[in-house]
Amino acid sequence: MLTLGLFVVISFVVSLAALAALIWAISSDQFSFSQRQARIIFEPDEEGQLDDPTISPRNGRSTHGNIEPTKFDLLRSSIDASTARPVSVLIGSAVLWLVIGSAFGLIASLKLHLPDWLDTQAWLTFGRVRTLHLTLVIYGWLSMAGIGIAMWVTPRIFQAPLQSPTLAIWGTIFWNIGLVAGVIAIACGWSDGEEWLEIPWQIDGLLAIGGALCAVPLIRTAFTRNVEHIYVSGWYYLAALCWFPALFVIANIPGIFVGAEQATVNWWFAHNVLGLWLTPLGLGAAYYFIPKIIGKPVYSYALSLLGFWALALFYSQVGIHHLIGGPVPTWVVTLSIVQSVMMFVPVIAVAINQHVVVARNMWAFRASIPLRFISLGAIMYTAASFEGSLEALRSVNTVTHFTQFTVGHAHLGAYGFTSFVFFGCLYYMLPRITGRDWPLPSLIAAHFWLVVGGFSIYFVALTIGGWLQGEAMLDATRPFSASVILLKPFLEGRSVGGALMTLGHLLFAANVIAMFARGRHPASAEGSVA
Amino acid sequence: MSDDRRPVDERFEPYEPRRRVPLPVYWIAIALAIWGTLTLWRDAHAGFIAGRQRGDEAAADTRRAAAPGADLFLARCSSCHQPDGSGIAGAVPPLAGSPLVKADPSVVVRILLRGIDGPITVAGQHFDGHMPSFASVLDDDQLARIATYVRARFGDNASAVSPSDVAAARAWAAGHPGPWRGGDEIRAALMPLLEPQPAYVASLIAAPDPSILALVQHGTGGGWSCASCHGDLGEGHGDAPRIAGLSSPYLLAQLRAFAGGARTSDAMAPVATSLADAQKIALASYYSQLATPSASVPALQGAxxxxxxxxxxxxxxxxxxxxxxxxxxxxxxxxxxxxxxxxxxxxxxxxxxxxxxxxxxxxxxxxxxxxxxxxxxxxxxxxxxxxxxxxxxxxxxxxxxxxx
Amino acid sequence: MNRSLPLIILAMAILAFATTLLVIVPKFQIGHEPAPAGLHPYTAQQQRGRDQYVALGCVYCHSQQPRTPDQAPDAERGWGRASVAADYAYDSPHLMGTMRTGPDLMNVGARLPSMGWQLSHLYQPRAISPWSIMPSYPFLFEVKDKAAPGDTVVWLPAKSAPPGKVVVAKPEAIDLAAYLIALDRTYPVPSTAIRDDGYAKHGAGR
The missing domain is CATH 1.10.760.10 (Cytochrome c-like domain)
Structure with a gap:
């Protein structure tokens, strides 16, 4: 045991030393890093202007539904044209999975307080519907939307057209086939049985191939870029695109791990899907779009360096906090707890960077719905991370572990943060991709308020209900049934919130469908020839 | 939203050439590092304490599980049969010198497995036999150890009994439920050469109605039986209580309370509701008479x-x-x-x-x-x-x- | 931060470091533990039942990892002693779970060993516990006019039984119940057993 205790000390010391070295390097300017580089996302003279294609500031809302390209858009037109097709395919699929995934989520939520509803078919039982929801929204909506946004942003920050876009389309096709096969398998009861890894490993290969085909064009673009500096979004994207395949493949290799070992692999993976995949995708997007829409660089570019590397260092080691009080070695659990709390460092760094620039430009926050989505998402990233760090504390975890509180927390991260950011990004991107205004602009605000209202109800209900549930379970003088009975009204509240969110998604999907249905504006199609 | 309130020029913001990392970020990082170190120390200490605690428990468990035959005999048998195996005159038969102990090993084992409920004559003395069955409270290994010890000490070094012998006897006993009906049945089934035994008298303890035995073993309508949760002999499992040997009025009052809702239990309520009052009375009487050895062991890390x-x-x-x-x-x-x-x-x-x-x-x-x-x-x-x-x-x- | 390759290499190195700590070292430590003598591999029927448990997603509401009395009153609820790594030696996939929408099932076989109870409860949990929000699983059962010889008839309280019919368990239900009854890890474990001991208190316990 002594040697293992040594292990945890060493790993903590290594992490701290790396953090200290990073801080030293930043403060003594070892990276020759300057605020000037934060402006790489702007063309000359572009800085300082609100950039939001959902409103047409130049001449009010245009009547013929086409956006007026600015001169900056024209500068980027060849870059945007190279990504238009793969990104459209990715986003179209993502929005489809969002709608189907939220429908399953709503069914699962209803089933928890209407347990005898839809109980005659095995594929509609709670255990499967809930899993279909998770698989569809994580691997369908969030992953594909995140890749799509990364594929659109990366060539822009590298100022080079996307390399081999056809590969990306094939990647999307493979990913979709894998997802459909996986979803059908789960519905039929064929599942690997571990949370976040339910898709049978025999099918996972399709997803792995699809992911690789999507990653290659982006990495090739990075190597053929026309700028010296890699903007911060690029770090997150490049790292995430290398991390996720490694995680996914290692976690899905069958037959190596059994029992308690498997549990550590399971949670190492599941938390890294959030920490090293969805979080970088979301943060990379926020780092690009927040300054881009406002027209101001982030607050302190040096901080973004700290935020990125500290995230990599600490987030990668937090997974075992899902097994606190469980049958795995004390030292692994403690390591994950300590590193979870150390996550305050990168989160604060990112928070300062992104929130200060928004706070100083509240006029833009009021004016632009995409910015509102993205910036609210960034705020929820800060909130989710702080909450996650506190939840990892043993004293707090004793109450919240095994309760709906955790579900609320997971949605704060995966929905409040990433989905909100992605909604905003898509509202910004699709007019640029299609060259058209949003066909149903009034639905944008409706979508915003529905998901904000719905999610507030959702989160508050599960957070309060989950905490009370946990306290009831810790009190031996209350029977287990007390924890279930007190939870029911909160579960009903969650269904109300979930229904509002689902309705918002339908409006969003209607807008996206209407937009794609009209096809790409001929002017931007010409741009692709140019 | 469509009205354009966008400030025309927001470009004059005084950017530093290089903005430093704000100082509070350093302080927070240092504070967290110190907290982390303390947590590591505290958890290492907790791990040490828990390891020692588990060591103590494991030792106790091992002592219980691996007790040699002598210890098991002391714990399970000696209070009645006496530490020297002499029994109690007029109440408990002796083991020392008993022909049953010296006979084929299967005799001792089968008695341990089924218990005895009926008159028995050992070495010319008559006894009212009431020996509990140990089938559900001791495993094959433990029973083999007790039997070996008893035979070696009181049966003139008779041969040892192996766990597989016990397993074989257990399979046989499954087809012969209930205790031995006194020495008479043992003589007829196992030892024809045993001294003459008194006739079995059914009324020693009111023999349960077969329909009650069916209820105990198979429940009403093939559903949940008493034994399926409380054990074959009412010894209890986990949080299903031991009900053997509780007084009949107490058991009856509980069954009625479950049926009436005065005492709540999700598992007992449907069962108690489905029982007729006569069945409740008979069941309470049956379990109050069951003499079952204890199957309970400490399991909650209590002091x-x-x-x-x-x-x-x-x-x-x-x-x-x-x-x-x-x-x-x-x-x-x-x-x-x-x-x-x-x-x-x-x-x-x-x-x-x-x-x-x-x-x-x-x-x-x-x-x-x-x-x-x-x-x-x-x-x-x-x-x-x-x-x-x-x-x-x-x-x-x-x-x-x-x-x- | 201006070069892709060093960035990617360093990022992967950090992940490799984390993987070593969180996956590889625990694997060697846990894999070194022998399976306890009291733990038996699943029989064919129990394994089929376990597959049902996986396929129906029971794990999303039921944990299989009781905590120590120092942390939570799991043992007082009858859920059994705190589990240790070796208790899962034959489990693949592991089914430790992260939710207790329903109670812990690590020792449900010791707590509710009645096949009849398990079948009734699977058919309609609210027949037994009116407050329960567990799904009912009617598709694991058949409702017949009359039971054929060899059928396992499920006993139900009068208010939940289909009038004039009998409910018969399909083999899937019997397998699942057999697995649940087999969940009994009440045997003792050695002092070297591995689990998270971070909640141990001074002077508590014996």
Whole structure:
């Protein structure tokens, strides 16, 4: 045991030393890093202007539904044209999975307080519907939307057209086939049985191939870029695109791990899907779009360096906090707890960077719905991370572990943060991709308020209900049934919130469908020839 | 939103050439690092304590499980058959010199597995045989050790018994439920050369109605039987309590309370509701007569010395009376109101105490709720584990009636 | 931060470091533990039942990892002693779970060993516990006019039984119940057993 205790000390010391070295390097300017580089996302003279294609500031809302390209858009037109097709395919699929995934989520939520509803078919039982929801929204909506946004942003920050876009389309096709096969398998009861890894490993290969085909064009673009500096979004994207395949493949290799070992692999993976995949995708997007829409660089570019590397260092080691009080070695659990709390460092760094620039430009926050989505998402990233760090504390975890509180927390991260950011990004991107205004602009605000209202109800209900549930379970003088009975009204509240969110998604999907249905504006199609 | 309130020029913001990392970020990082170090130290210490604790428990478990035959004999047999195997004249047959002990090994094993309920003659002396079955409370290995010890010591070094012998006998016993009907049946089935045995008299203890036995083993309508949760001999499992040897009026009152809703239990309510009152009476009577060895072992990491102190003396500082002041010395119960608590399953005892504490919170001033309200979590576990170490109500002894 | 390759290499190195700590070292430590003598591999029927448990997603509401009395009153609820790594030696996939929408099932076989109870409860949990929000699983059962010889008839309280019919368990239900009854890890474990001991208290316990 002594040697293992040594292990945890060493790993903590290594992490701290790396953090200290990073801080030293930043403060003594070892990276020759300057605020000037934060402006790489702007063309000359572009800085300082609100950039939001959902409103047409130049001449009010245009009547013929086409956006007026600015001169900056024209500068980027060849870059945007190279990504238009793969990104459209990715986003179209993502929005489809969002709608189907939220429908399953709503069914699962209803089933928890209407347990005898839809109980005659095995594929509609709670255990499967809930899993279909998770698989569809994580691997369908969030992953594909995140890749799509990364594929659109990366060539822009590298100022080079996307390399081999056809590969990306094939990647999307493979990913979709894998997802459909996986979803059908789960519905039929064929599942690997571990949370976040339910898709049978025999099918996972399709997803792995699809992911690789999507990653290659982006990495090739990075190597053929026309700028010296890699903007911060690029770090997150490049790292995430290398991390996720490694995680996914290692976690899905069958037959190596059994029992308690498997549990550590399971949670190492599941938390890294959030920490090293969805979080970088979301943060990379926020780092690009927040300054881009406002027209101001982030607050302190040096901080973004700290935020990125500290995230990599600490987030990668937090997974075992899902097994606190469980049958795995004390030292692994403690390591994950300590590193979870150390996550305050990168989160604060990112928070300062992104929130200060928004706070100083509240006029833009009021004016632009995409910015509102993205910036609210960034705020929820800060909130989710702080909450996650506190939840990892043993004293707090004793109450919240095994309760709906955790579900609320997971949605704060995966929905409040990433989905909100992605909604905003898509509202910004699709007019640029299609060259058209949003066909149903009034639905944008409706979508915003529905998901904000719905999610507030959702989160508050599960957070309060989950905490009370946990306290009831810790009190031996209350029977287990007390924890279930007190939870029911909160579960009903969650269904109300979930229904509002689902309705918002339908409006969003209607807008996206209407937009794609009209096809790409001929002017931007010409741009692709140019 | 469509009205354009966008400031025309927001470009004059005084950017530093290089903005430093704000100082508070450093302070926070340093504070977190210090906290992390303290946490590592604290958890390492906790791990050390838990390891030692588990070591103690494992040692106790190992002692229990791997006790040599001599220890098992002392714990399980000697209180009746006496440590020197001489038995008690007129009450318990001797083992020393008994032909049953010297005979084929299967005889001892089969008696241990089924128990005896009927008159028996050993070495010319007559006894009313009431020996419990050990089938469900000891495993093959332990039974083999006891049998080997008994045969070696009291049967002139008769041959050893192996666990596989016990397993074979167990398979046979599955087809022969219930205790041996006195020496007569043993002689007929196993040892034709045994001295003449008295005839079996069914009325020693009112033999249960076959329909009640069916209820115990198979439940009503093939559903849940008593035995499926409480064990073949009512010895209990987990939080399904030991019901063997509890007084008949107490058991009946509980069954009626479950049916009427005065006592709540999700598992018992449908069962009790489906039983006719006559069946309830018969079941209560059946289980009150079952003499089953204890199958309870401490399982809640309770502090046994604290449990013993609470059971024997209570805790006057906290206003807790001794358990045994009402439940009888040794926790054997005082009929009809105070059930036996010795040898009860610890998870049941602790859960029941927690339930009483809940009733107190809900305003009950009854005796048990007001006592249980003063027990904390550790006390409940201590009492439950201590009671699990005690022997059960002795064979064939009715609990003394309450004195007024 | 201006070169892709060093960035990717360093990022992967950090992940490799984390993987070593969180996956590889625990694997060697846990894999070194022998399976306890009291733990038996699943029989064919129990394994089929376990597959049902996986396929129906029971794990999303039921944990299989009781905590220590120092942390939570799991043992007092009858859920059994705190589990240790070796208790899962034959489990693949592991089913430790992260939710207790329903109670812990690590020792449900010791707590509710009645096949009849398990079948009734699977058919309609609210027949037994009116407050329960567990799904009912009617598709694991058949409702017949009359039971054929060899059928396992499920007993139900009168209010939940289909009038004039009998409910018969399909083999899937019997397998699942057999697995649940087999969930009994009440045997003792050695002092070297591995689990998270971070909640141990001074002077608590014995």
């Amino acid at each position: 046994l010395d604290r449990g013993e102190a609470l059971a024997l003396d209570g805790d006057s500082a906290k206003g807790i009376p001794a358990c045994f002041s009402c439940h009888g010395s040794s926790g054997f119960g005082v009929a009809p109101a105070f059930p036996p608590i010795a040898a009860q399953q610890p998870a049941y005892t602790a859960g029941r105490l927690a339930g009483f504490a809940r009733q107190a919170k809900q305003g009950s001033h009854a005796l048990m709720p007001s006592v249980a309200a003063r027990l904390d979590d550790a006390d409940r576990r201590a009492i439950a584990d201590y009671l699990a170490t005690l022997p059960p109500v002795p064979t064939g002894t009715a609990p003394p009636a309450e004195q007024h």
